[in-house]
Amino acid sequence: xxxxxxxxxxxxxxxxxxxxxxxxxxxxxxxxxxxxxxxxxxxxxxxxxxxxxxxxxxxxxxxxxxxxxxxxxxxxxxxxxxxxxxxxxxxxxxxxxxxxxxxxxxxxxxxxxxxxxxxxxxxxxxxxxxxxxxxxxxxxxxxxxxxxxxxxxxxxxxxxxxxxxxxxxxxxxxxxxxxxxxxxxxxxxxxxxxxxxxxxxxxxxxxxxxxxxxxxxxxxxxxxxxxxxxxxxxxxxxxxxxxxxxxxxxxxxxxxxxxxxxxxxxxxxxxxxxxxxxxxxxxxxxxxxxxxxxxxxxxxxxxxxxxxxxxxxxxxxxxxxxxxxxxxxxxxxxxxxxxxxxxxxxxxxxxxxxxxxxxxxxxxxxxxxxxxxxxxxxxxxxxxxxxxxxxxxxxxxxxxxxxxxxxxxxxxxxxxxxxxxxxxxxxxxxxxxxxxxxxxxxxxxxxxxxxxxxxxxxxxxxxx
Amino acid sequence: xxxxxxxxxxxxxxxxxxxxxxxxxxxxxxxxxxxxxxxxxxxxxxxxxxxxxxxxxxxxxxxxxxxxxxxxxxxxxxxxxxxxxxxxxxxxxxxxxxxxxxxxxxxxxxxxxxxxxxxxxxxxxxxxxxxxxxxxxxxxxxxxxxxxxxxxxxxxxxxxxxxxxxxxxxxxxxxxxxxxxxxxxxxxxxxxxxxxxxxxxxxxxxxxxxxxxxxxxxxxxxxxxxxxxxxxxxxxxxxxxx
Numbered sequence: 001x002x003x004x005x006x007x008x009x010x011x012x013x014x015x016x017x018x019x020x021x022x023x024x025x026x027x028x029x030x031x032x033x034x035x036x037x038x039x040x041x042x043x044x045x046x047x048x049x050x051x052x053x054x055x056x057x058x059x060x061x062x063x064x065x066x067x068x069x070x071x072x073x074x075x076x077x078x079x080x081x082x083x084x085x086x087x088x089x090x091x092x093x094x095x096x097x098x099x100x101x102x103x104x105x106x107x108x109x110x111x112x113x114x115x116x117x118x119x120x121x122x123x124x125x126x127x128x129x130x131x132x133x134x135x136x137x138x139x140x141x142x143x144x145x146x147x148x149x150x151x152x153x154x155x156x157x158x159x160x161x162x163x164x165x166x167x168x169x170x171x172x173x174x175x176x177x178x179x180x181x182x183x184x185x186x187x188x189x190x191x192x193x194x195x196x197x198x199x200x201x202x203x204x205x206x207x208x209x210x211x212x213x214x215x216x217x218x219x220x221x222x223x224x225x226x227x228x229x230x231x232x233x234x235x236x237x238x239x240x241x242x243x244x245x246x247x248x249x250x251x252x253x254x255x256x257x258x259x260x261x262x263x264x265x266x267x268x269x270x271x272x273x274x275x276x277x278x279x280x281x282x283x284x285x286x287x288x289x290x291x292x293x294x295x296x297x298x299x300x301x302x303x304x305x306x307x308x309x310x311x312x313x314x315x316x317x318x319x320x321x322x323x324x325x326x327x328x329x330x331x332x333x334x335x336x337x338x339x340x341x342x343x344x345x346x347x348x349x350x351x352x353x354x355x356x357x358x359x360x361x362x363x364x365x366x367x368x369x370x371x372x373x374x375x376x377x378x379x380x381x382x383x384x385x386x387x388x389x390x391x392x393x394x395x396x397x398x399x400x401x402x403x404x405x406x407x408x409x410x411x412x413x414x415x416x417x418x419x420x421x422x423x424x425x426x427x428x429x430x431x432x433x434x435x436x437x438x439x440x441x442x443x444x445x446x447x448x449x450x451x452x453x454x455x456x457x458x459x460x461x462x463x464x
Numbered sequence: 465x466x467x468x469x470x471x472x473x474x475x476x477x478x479x480x481x482x483x484x485x486x487x488x489x490x491x492x493x494x495x496x497x498x499x500x501x502x503x504x505x506x507x508x509x510x511x512x513x514x515x516x517x518x519x520x521x522x523x524x525x526x527x528x529x530x531x532x533x534x535x536x537x538x539x540x541x542x543x544x545x546x547x548x549x550x551x552x553x554x555x556x557x558x559x560x561x562x563x564x565x566x567x568x569x570x571x572x573x574x575x576x577x578x579x580x581x582x583x584x585x586x587x588x589x590x591x592x593x594x595x596x597x598x599x600x601x602x603x604x605x606x607x608x609x610x611x612x613x614x615x616x617x618x619x620x621x622x623x624x625x626x627x628x629x630x631x632x633x634x635x636x637x638x639x640x641x642x643x644x645x646x647x648x649x650x651x652x653x654x655x656x657x658x659x660x661x662x663x664x665x666x667x668x669x670x671x672x673x674x675x676x677x678x679x680x681x682x683x684x685x686x687x688x689x690x691x692x693x694x695x696x697x698x699x700x701x702x703x704x705x706x
Contacts, residue, residue: 034489041496048503055510056686062586063686066599066614070678071699078688110705117699121674123637123645125612127583127601151612151637151645155674159646178687192644263493270501277507350518350582353511365522367581369605382579382605384522406525407577414641415577416607445572447526455515456627457534464528464570 033260040267046139047247047274053135053142054281056177057170061146064179065128071110071118077101081171081178089164089186090205090222092215099216106209109154121155126162130288130348133281134236134243142170142177143235145292147347149369152189159192163345163371165232165292185232187225195411196343196371197378199227227341227373231296236289241395243285244305247275248394249360276355282396283353283362283389290398291348291368294330297338303327307390307397315383315405315422315441318431325432332426334374343373354452361399362389363451368403378411379420384448407442419443506589512626513587513596513619520628521582521602526572527565533557537620537627544633545613545653546669548662556631558660579605587619588683594621595629597682602633609641609648614679637673649673676700 060079067076077100080086086100087093094103105112109122118124127149135142150162169181186207190196205225223230236243252268255261286305293302303326306312312326313319320329334342347369355362363386370381383406388399405422409415419442425431439446453460516535523531533556536542542550542559550559561567564578580602587598596619604611618630640648652672655662670677676699681692698704 034493037493041493041500044497044504045500048500048507051507052503055507059586060686062584062599063681063683065584066586066681070676071695072678072692075685075688075692078685078690111696114698114705115696116678116693117695117704118676119704120676120700120702123673125637127603129583151610153645155645155649156647159644176687192646259487259490263490263497266494266497266501270497270504273501273504273508277504277511280511350521352515352518352522365518367522369581380605406579414609415605416641442577443575445526445574445577447528447572450522452515452519454531454534455512455519456536456625458625459534461531464530 030260033264037260037263037267040271044267044270044274047278049139050135051274051278051281053139053172053177054133057133057135057142057144058131060170060177060179061128061131061144061166061168065126065148068104068108068124068126070116071108071122071124072116073101073104073108073110074116076104079179080182081173081180084179085181087181087183087219088210088215089184089207089225090219091207091210092219093217095216102213103209106213107207121157123151123153123155123159125151127151128166130291132236132243132285132288132292134240134285137242140172141180142172144168144170145232145235145288147292148184149347150189153192161188161190161192161196163187163190163196163226167232167235183232185223185230187230195373195378196226197373197376197411201227226343229296229338229340229342231298234292244282244289244396245394246278246282246391246396247271247359249358249391250275272359275359276357279355279359279362279391279396280353283355283364284351286389286396286398287351287364287366287385287387288348290401291346294346295344297334297336297342297344299327299330299336302330305398306401307392307399310398311400313400313402313431313436315403316424316435316438318425318435319433321432328429329426329431332429341373341376343371343378345369345371347371352452360391362391362396363387364389365448365451380407380409380411380415382406382415386448386451402436404437404439404448405441406445409442415442502593506593509589509593509596509621509626510587513589513598514585516619516626516628517585517587517598517600517615517617518582520631521580524560524564524580525578527570527578529557529560529565529570532560535628536631537622537629540628540630542628542631543667544631545635546655546666547653547657548655548666549664550660551663555660555663562660563658575607577605577607581605586683595619596621596626599681599683604638610637610639610645611635612637616679616682632679634668634670634677634679635672636677645673671700 077097085093108124130147132145146166148164153159165185167183170177171180255264303323311319311321320326350367353364366385368383372379384404387401390399407415408420410418450461533553536553536556542556583601583603585600589596598617600615602613613633613635616632619626620629635652638650639645684691
């Protein structure tokens with residue numbers, strides 16, 4: 001049926017209905033329902049713009065990484081507002097696009113006089129991972145936290161690991177999001193040989209670049225990088241939960257079988273679809289926040305992200321239930337806030353998030369890369385999460401977290417050279433339940449069960 | 465009767481203008497709801513495309529070659545590294561099973577780690593709503609060491625389901641573990657390096673680290689809207705920047 005014909009029929013139906021009903025009250029009721037629909041349309045439109053803003057900011061951050069990887073430093077600088085600032089580690093603050101371009105070019109080994117590119121043998125891979133994006137209620141500004149994992153170096157000369165946390169401010173410039181201020185909290189640049197565990201505290205944490213290319217302003221607050229434990233300030237530390245919120249679950253009433261009722265049902269469907277799209281971003285933010293807290297041994301903050309009866313299971317640890325017990329179980333890895341020289345990086349990547357049709361629960365698979373250091377020994381870890389989440393009246397919480405260990409490996413020998421088995425359940429603080437799945441980590445391999453069917457065939461995993 | 469008619473006429477004179485306005489409003493509303501609904505669909509599309517890409521990575525981890533070829537459309541292509549182009553689902557399966565898995569049984573092999581981690585996915589839904597592109601990274605941690613590759617993939621939406629239309633995975637840097645990328649780098653693959661041999665020759669010839677290659681970005685600069693400029697012809701040489 002064409003829209004115009006539909007409209008004519010609706011109008012006719014309404015007129016007839018009103019006449020037969022013989023009441024002015026009906027007309028005012030219809031007007032009220034129409035007004036409600038208009039309000040809902042506005043809310044759905046604003047909500048859509050909000051989720052679009054999150055995806056645009058994710059895109060900005062990822063585009064930045066792809067540009068710097070390949071020496072496109074002018075294009076990377078173009079992602080910043082004209083008067084943007086860039087704080088590089090403890091070096092200081094650089095102001096304006098032109099200075100940011102030169103800063104990135106110098107750090108990445110590019111050239112200000114050539115076009116984009118890098119010289120022979122230069123490696124400048126700066127992977128931009130694990131975003132927590134928070135868009136302000138007015139839609140005009142936003143913040144994000146990112147993790148940068150760097151593979152840097154020069155062929156035959158050096159290979160270096162980079163580890164940094166980025167806290168960004170963004171502005172919405174007439175519909176185009178731009179980076180307004182970047183605080184790049186470099187945690188270490190560690191030689192490949194020996195890795196991060198071999199790093200010693202340095203009296204002055206300044207880059208070589210800053211000597212020839214001094215910043216425009218000093219850093220507002222000094223910090224000591226790894227092996228000290230420094231927590232770059234969170235933009236979401238003030239109890240602002242916006243980044244993990246979505247629409248509360250709604251039971252829409254059965255709509256009347258009239259023209260307005262059809263539109264009300266249509267609005268219900270769009271509102272639910274929007275809620276589910278918003279939930280995907282909220283869950284990305286939630287799981288990333290969990291990772292950033294555990295990075296720094298903030299067990300209390302990490303445990304607070306679980307629902308009251310939430311559960312936590314790590315490898316063969318067994319299952320711990322409830323916030324207080326999860327906090328203590330997390331704390332088996334070290335004191336609250338970690339200790340000097342401890343690295344506890346849990347890099348969260350590769351999400352596969354499915355929000356339930358009613359927007360009340362969700363499941364997600366994630367990958368975790370683990371970079372550890374304790375007592376001067378470096379270690380690699382890798383594994384997969386299969387987690388569940390609950391929409392608690394509009395705030396997403398972790399309902400169950402289950403980390404399946406793929407491998408633990410020694411840094412110097414590599415995972416293939418020297419792997420470690422998983423720890424058995426703690427004797428010091430035993431779990432509430434034994435492990436739900438018993439398996440061995442690398443060199444044994446097993447398929448972690450998928451919470452989803454094949455995304456194309458929709459067939460369940462058949463044991464391949 | 466007359467009285468009733470008069471009453472109805474009176475009522476109609478109240479109700480009709482309001483109802484008429486409502487009819488026009490309803491049509492506009494329906495249109496607006498569907499327009500915003502399409503934007504919401506695009507948001508879900510972004511997630512769905514990323515799911516196909518990320519699911520691919522988890523299947524590679526465990527040598528689940530059939531699950532991988534099932535992610536591809538019937539008329540799809542696959543081109544990884546310098547091996548050339550493979551046409552259709554069955555050849556995708558053969559590239560994986562024979563090329564990557566050595567033709568052995570499907571599934572994980574104890575002692576052989578081939579984690580193909582999918583990082584930093586940047587998907588774009590094209591104007592037609594049924595084509596998508598995505599740039600992503602595979603960061604490989606394997607028994608042999610490291611791998612860093614890009615993807616510039618094309619997806620197609622068939623009957624509401626997103627699938628791979630083209631998987632293009634140019635290699636960037638491969639190295640062994642002990643030395644890392646300072647020395648023990650492994651050059652790009654080529655058609656005859658291992659079986660199976662490609663249906664079509666490589667669509668691009670390029671060198672991997674320590675040389676320089678940039679796989680074109682499918683998207684313009686998100687802020688300026690400008691397409692990417694080509695790299696300097698001197699990029700990848702020692703004279704670059706001199």
